[in-house]
Amino acid sequence: MLQILTDGLVIGSVVSLGAIGLSLTFSILRFSNFGHGELLAWGAYFALTALAMFAAVGGVAAAPIAPFSFGWPLLAAMVCAALLTALGVLALDWLLFKRLRRQGAITLVIASFGAALALRNLLLFVYGGIPQYYSQELQIAIPLLPRSVWGGMRITPDQLFVLGLTAVTVIGLHLFLKLSTLGRAMRATSLNPQLARVAGIDPERVLRATWIIGGMLAAVAGVFAGLTVQLRPTLGLDLLLPLFAAVILGGIGSVWGAVLGGLIVGLAESAAVSVVGAEYRAAAAFAVLIAILLIRPNGLFGEKA
Amino acid sequence: MVDLMSHLGGWLSYGSFFLVFASSFAIIVLGLNLQWGYTGLFNVGVAGFVAVGAYTSAILTTPETADRIGGFGWPVAAGWLAAMAAAGLAGLLVGAVALRLRDDYLAITTFGVAVTIQLVATNAQRLTGGPFGVQFIPKPLQGWLGTGTPWTLGYLVLTLALLALVYVALERLVRSPWGRVLRAIREDEAAAASLGKRAFFFRLQSFVIGSALMGLGGAVYAHFVGYIAPEDFLPILTFQLWAMLIVGGSGNNRGALLGAFVVWGFWTAAGGLLRGFVPQAEQARAAALQVVLIGVLIAVMLVMRPRGLLGEEVSVSRMR
Secondary structure, three states, X not given: OOHHHHHHHHHHHHHHHHHXXXXXXXXXXXXXXXXXXXXXXXXXXXXXXXXXXXXHHHXXXXXXXXXXXXXXXXXXXXXXXXXXXXXXXXXXXXXXXXXXXXXXXXXXXXXXXXXXXXXXXXHHHHHOOOOEOOOOOOOOOEEEEOOOOOOOEEEOHHHHHHHHHHHHHHXXXXXHHHHOHHHHHXXXXXXXXXXXXXXXXXXXXXXXXXXXXXXXXXXXXXXXXXXXXXXXXXXHHHHXXXXXXXXXXXXXXXXXXXXXXXXXXXXXXXXXXXXOOHHXXXXXXXXXXXXXXXXXXXXXXXXXX | OHHHHHXXXXXXXXXXXXXXXXXXXXXXXXXXXXXXXXXOOOOOOHHHHHHHHHHHHHHHHOOOOOXXXXXXXXXXXXXXXXHHHHHHHHHHHHHHHXXXXXXXXXXXXXXXXXXXHHHHHHHOHHHHOHHHOEOOOOOOOHHHHOOOHHHHHHHHHHHHHHHHHHHHHHHHHHHOHHHHHHHHHHHOHHHHHHOOOOHHHHHHHHHHHHHHHHHHHHHHHHHHHOOEOHHHHOHHHHHHHHHHHHHHOOOOHHHHHHHHHHHHHHHHHHHHHHHHHOOHHHHHHHHHHHHHHHHHXXXXXXXXXOOOOOOOOOOOOOOO
C-alpha cells in the first residue's frame, strides 16, 4: 500500500517539472501548448546522444557514483540537454509561434498540435522506436520501511535522486521568480500584460525567458522519465495528458500549483496501477482532469478568471 | 485488348478505393467544420469520436462471436444510425463538461477523451476485441454485388450519396437562422447573448451534431474495410482530418470537401513515393517522415495561407 506513495511521488516529480513549464507558457504566452510533451521527449533523447558522445570522445567509461546507476557524464548530459532543448524551443518559436501570435490563441494551439506530431515523428525517424536506457546497471532498492508495515516501502537511489533534484529545482525557480527582476517581470506579464508593458517591461524578453525556463525544465523532466522508466519516442505523448491535468488542477500560472498538481496526478496514476491495473494508468490523469473541471475549473491555486 | 481491360480494371478499383476513403473522411471533416469552422469549437479528439462510431456499428452488426460481447447481427443501416447516436452522446457528455469553460479546456478535454477511448479500445478485450480489433464487419450490398470491383463501386456510390446528403443538410443548416446564431456567438458572444441567444446551448447542439457526423464517417470506414483495430484511431488520424480542414479552408463546406480529397491525395502520393524509393528495411522509419511532412504542410499553410485554399464564405445567406 505504502509503495503507491513512493512510486506516485517519483512519477509526480516528472509531471511536476513538466507542468511548471507548461503552466508558465500557458499563463504568459496565453495558449495551451500541445507540443510541450515533445520537449520532454527531445530533452531525454538529447541527453542520450550527449552521453554517447562523451563516451566516444573521452573514452573514459566513468564509473557510476556509488549508489546511483549513473556517473558524472549523465549530469553533464542533462545540462547539455537542457541547453539544447531551450535553443530548440526558441527556434520553434521563431519559426512558427511568433508568426502566428497575432492570429489568436486557437491558431497557436492548432500549430502546436502540428508541431507536436512533426517533432514526435522526427524523433522516431532519428532514434527508432525501440525503448532505450541510459544505463544497464541494475539497482537494489533501499527498504525504507519493512514489509510488515502496510506492505513496506522501497525506493531506488535513482528515484531518491529524482525526488531531491526536483525539490531543489522547484525551490530555485521559486526564488528566481520571487526575487530576480526578470522573474518579477514574468509574473507581472502573466497577471496583466498591458500594465506590464506600460511599466516598461519588454514583452519579447519575457517571452524568451519563459520559453527557455520551460524548455530547460522539460528537458530535466524528460531525463528523469528516461532514468526512472525508459526512453521511447512516445514519451512526450504519454505524458501530455498528465501534464495538462496537473496544470489545470494547480491553477494556470501557479508554480506551486503545478508542483502540487503534478504530485497529485502522479499519486493518482500509481494508485490506479495498483487498483485497476497498469493498462488503464493513463485514464487516471483523465479522471483527475474531469473531476477538477466539474468541481473547481480554476484549479486549486488559480485566480478567478 | 485483354491487357488494356485489366489495366483499366486495376485503375478503376484503385481509384474507387481512394475515393471511398476520401469521402468517408470528408463526412468527418464536414462534422469538424461545423464544430470549428462555424462555431469555433476546437476538438483535438476527433479520432476518439470516429472510433466510437466505428466500434458501435461494428459491435452491433457483426455476427455472434464466442469470445466477445456483442455480435448482435443488426442490419447495417441500424448500425450506422446507432454509430451516430453513440458518437453524438459522447459529444453531449464532453460538451456538457467542457463547453462552459474557456476555449483551451475543450481542446484539452477532447484530447483526454481520445486517449481514454484508445485505452478502452486496446484493453476492454471482451467488448472491442482488444489489440486484435473487430473482424468480419458486414459489408452491405455484398450479397447483391459480390466481392470484387462491382462491390467497391457500389459502396462508392453509397458513400458519395451519403456525403451529398450530409453536405446539403449542412449547407441548409448553416444558412438557417440557427447557423447565423452560431456565427454570431463565435464572433461576439456578448452581443449574441444580449439578443437573448444562450451561447452554451447553441454550442452544445453544434458540438453534438458534429460529433454524430464523425461517428457516421467512422462507421462508413469500418464497413468498407471490414476490420477495425485500435491503431486505426491514433492521434495521427485527428491530425490528418485537421490538415484536411485547414488546407481546404474552414468555415466553408466546399473547402472541407476539397481539403479531404486534396490532403488524402497528398498523403497517399507521399506514401507511394516512400514505398517506391525507400528500401524495404527503412520503410518503418520512412513512414515517420510521411507524418513529419504533413505536420510541416499544416504549419506552412497556417503561416502562409491561414484561410485555406477556399477560405471562409463572407456572407452565407443572401439578404432578401
